Amino acid sequence: MTTFCLLQISLVLLCITKISTQDCNILPLLHNKMIQGNLHLLNKMGQQFPEQCQSEKIHFKFPEQFLKLRQKENAKVEIQEILQLIFYIFTKNLTLAAWDGRFLERFQNGLNQQIEHLEACLTEKMEKKQPYSRSEEIIRLKLKKYFQKIDNFLKDKQYSLCSWEIIRLEMRRCLQFIDKVIGRLRN
Amino acid sequence: MMAVLIGPLSFCQLVYLSTLTTTLFSLPEASVINPPQNLTMNSQNFEHILSWEPGSNTTMPTYYDVMYIGLSGSENKWKIAKECSNTTRLFCNLTKEYEECTYTYIAMVQSITGHKVLNSSIFQFSPYTTTYLGPPAVNLTACPTCINVTVKLPATYLKGSSLIDIYHKLDYTITVESFDRKEKIPIKNETSEESFSYVVGSLHSNTNYCVSVAVAASLNHHSTPSALKCIITRSNTQPGYSIIPIINGGLVSLVIGIFLLGLYKGGFICLKSKPWPKALETTNKLHCSVHEPDPENVCSVQIIYKEMEKKEWEYSSDDDSESDSENSGDYTRRVILGRDPSSHAKSNTFVHQTIDCTSAESSSQATELLSSDAENSEEHQSVIRENESISRVFFHPSSEVNSSSTSELSNSACFNINLNTVMLGDPDKTWDDSATLISHQKDAVDLQDSSASDALESKNFTNTDVKKPDYHNISHEWQKPSVSDESDASDSEYIRR
Numbered sequence: 001m002t003t004f005c006l007l008q009i010s011l012v013l014l015c016i017t018k019i020s021t022q023d024c025n026i027l028p029l030l031h032n033k034m035i036q037g038n039l040h041l042l043n044k045m046g047q048q049f050p051e052q053c054q055s056e057k058i059h060f061k062f063p064e065q066f067l068k069l070r071q072k073e074n075a076k077v078e079i080q081e082i083l084q085l086i087f088y089i090f091t092k093n094l095t096l097a098a099w100d101g102r103f104l105e106r107f108q109n110g111l112n113q114q115i116e117h118l119e120a121c122l123t124e125k126m127e128k129k130q131p132y133s134r135s136e137e138i139i140r141l142k143l144k145k146y147f148q149k150i151d152n153f154l155k156d157k158q159y160s161l162c163s164w165e166i167i168r169l170e171m172r173r174c175l176q177f178i179d180k181v182i183g184r185l186r187n
Numbered sequence: 188m189m190a191v192l193i194g195p196l197s198f199c200q201l202v203y204l205s206t207l208t209t210t211l212f213s214l215p216e217a218s219v220i221n222p223p224q225n226l227t228m229n230s231q232n233f234e235h236i237l238s239w240e241p242g243s244n245t246t247m248p249t250y251y252d253v254m255y256i257g258l259s260g261s262e263n264k265w266k267i268a269k270e271c272s273n274t275t276r277l278f279c280n281l282t283k284e285y286e287e288c289t290y291t292y293i294a295m296v297q298s299i300t301g302h303k304v305l306n307s308s309i310f311q312f313s314p315y316t317t318t319y320l321g322p323p324a325v326n327l328t329a330c331p332t333c334i335n336v337t338v339k340l341p342a343t344y345l346k347g348s349s350l351i352d353i354y355h356k357l358d359y360t361i362t363v364e365s366f367d368r369k370e371k372i373p374i375k376n377e378t379s380e381e382s383f384s385y386v387v388g389s390l391h392s393n394t395n396y397c398v399s400v401a402v403a404a405s406l407n408h409h410s411t412p413s414a415l416k417c418i419i420t421r422s423n424t425q426p427g428y429s430i431i432p433i434i435n436g437g438l439v440s441l442v443i444g445i446f447l448l449g450l451y452k453g454g455f456i457c458l459k460s461k462p463w464p465k466a467l468e469t470t471n472k473l474h475c476s477v478h479e480p481d482p483e484n485v486c487s488v489q490i491i492y493k494e495m496e497k498k499e500w501e502y503s504s505d506d507d508s509e510s511d512s513e514n515s516g517d518y519t520r521r522v523i524l525g526r527d528p529s530s531h532a533k534s535n536t537f538v539h540q541t542i543d544c545t546s547a548e549s550s551s552q553a554t555e556l557l558s559s560d561a562e563n564s565e566e567h568q569s570v571i572r573e574n575e576s577i578s579r580v581f582f583h584p585s586s587e588v589n590s591s592s593t594s595e596l597s598n599s600a601c602f603n604i605n606l607n608t609v610m611l612g613d614p615d616k617t618w619d620d621s622a623t624l625i626s627h628q629k630d631a632v633d634l635q636d637s638s639a640s641d642a643l644e645s646k647n648f649t650n651t652d653v654k655k656p657d658y659h660n661i662s663h664e665w666q667k668p669s670v671s672d673e674s675d676a677s678d679s680e681y682i683r684r
Contacts, residue, residue: 059261
């Protein structure tokens with residue numbers, strides 16, 4: 001009985017989520033909300049930046065040309081790629097991070113949700129995708145380089161507390177930029 | 188036994204503890220110095236002011252340094268805020284230091300009391316998500332059942348960036364409430380413009396409403412709403428509004444009136460057609476009549492053109508001014524045959540002549556202008572034809588000649604010479620051989636052309652050397668006939684031209 005009930009509930013939930021994720025028209029508004037939530041969680045999971053970690057920080061040059069992407073569909077693809085890369089980073093060794101586990105988990109789920117939603121909407125409109133221009137290719141490469149640098153930094157610092165705090169700050173900035181680009185998609 | 192021992196021991200401890208505490212409390216507070224505390228940031232539209240409290244009340248002066256790091260930046264070392272180094276104030280404006288709006292900054296206040304340096308706790312701040320946005324500037328205009336709300340976003344303290352540049356899209360909330368606070372209507376919308384307007388409809392007419400607007404961003408919900416502005420929804424237009432078009436109309440008509448007046452005054456438009464007054468007609472005639480005698484007074488006399496010309500031509504043929512110094516006297520009198528193309532007014536032939544006219548005789552070396560204009564030339568022509576027998580007059584620079592020549596010229600009538608009919612020639616030779624002045628004149632016109640000497644039959648007549656004559660120069664020469672050097676110089680100049 002209980003298993004049958006649970007099955008029903010899960011089916012219903014699945015349907016609901018399926019239905020809700022297909023509403024791609026309100027994608028920008030929805031994603032703004034989602035990013036807000038994720039950013040809030042990111043802030044909550046840790047404390048204020050520790051003083052002793054300042055000396056270790058380095059400058060990760062986020063490619064700001066990304067903010068000037070013109071093609072909407074390509075911008076969405078880029079956003080999806082970035083979110084995937086962020087998600088990938090937060091699956092690494094977090095034992096030394098000393099963060100609140102609940103918020104961390106919710107943050108990861110939130111990111112995942114966003115990624116899936118974007119994927120669903122983008123596959124729908126796959127035929128509308130414009131080929132990448134040279135400038136867009138360059139932006140893609142720069143973004144990949146940026147995340148590679150972050151990955152290397154974490155590896156070098158052996159996933160220490162300070163390195164994670166530095167990365168957490170950087171990811172906040174990254175999400176702020178994504179929020180800005182999504183805002184532009186609302187036009 | 189034990190109790191007795193314990194008793195004194197605890198008593199001792201008690202005494203010890205109490206003395207210790209009293210001494211501790213009685214210690215002067217000056218020896219306890221705390222670092223700055225309670226760091227707070229007051230940030231509005233990206234203007235950040237950090238303030239703190241002193242660690243402890245001390246009589247000694249305390250200096251503060253504010254240090255900061257941009258965590259997302261490349262620097263690892265603490266930087267001192269320039270405006271807040273060694274300050275005694277308890278606040279610091281970090282607007283210029285926190286110039287990257289997306290960065291997270293940390294700040295620390297260092298206090299220096301005498302030799303003691305203490306650091307406060309670190310204060311973390313992200314301008315992008317924490318600064319307060321607003322208040323916007325609100326303007327209201329009323330209509331019968333609605334209010335038109337015009338909102339202008341505040342400027343940021345970041346150089347060259349507006350709120351729209353930073354956030355791209357802002358959410359705004361218009362709160363409309365009736366004056367008695369009975370109904371409250373929040374209206375939410377979003378904007379990407381610096382200045383925008385929104386019409387709040389479905390309102391009661393003749394009711395006092397108060398409006399307030401607040402702006403926020405998706406990642407920054409901190410906002411400062413604008414002050415309440417109240418307006419009454421009127422059913423009819425304000426009298427004040429009707430005055431403005433009347434004033435505009437008046438101004439326009441005034442401008443048009445002034446313009447027309449100007450045109451009328453300038454004579455471009457004639458509103459009335461008046462007949463020309465008689466008085467003006469007569470003056471017109473007078474005006475004409477006055478000019479008439481002038482040509483009559485212009486008297487010309489037979490000119491020894493040929494003499495002078497000959498010499499002139501001789502002179503020119505020599506191509507040297509030195510040999511003519513002996514004839515300087517005569518050379519000074521030079522007939523200007525050529526016309527200076529540049530000045531018609533000067534196109535007169537300066538003739539040293541004896542005047543014997545009906546008008547007063549001029550014994551002085553008057554130089555009258557013989558206008559070589561077409562009109563006068565015609566006159567001259569006619570006159571000369573009348574008086575064919577013209578006695579030759581020998582011109583000399585001296586004034587004595589005048590009297591002699593006047594005697595010679597016994598004519599009482601004035602006559603004008605048409606230079607075209609003047610004949611040039613060597614007085615020793617017959618007149619027939621001399622060339623006419625007509626050709627000379629023509630040649631004079633073609634002075635600049637070397638081929639103009641065809642008409643002229645006189646010998647040694649080369650025009651090439653005779654360039655543009657300078658009338659002024661020659662007139663000066665006449666005044667000083669005795670100065671041979673000058674004439675030489677003028678000759679040479681003349682020739683050179």
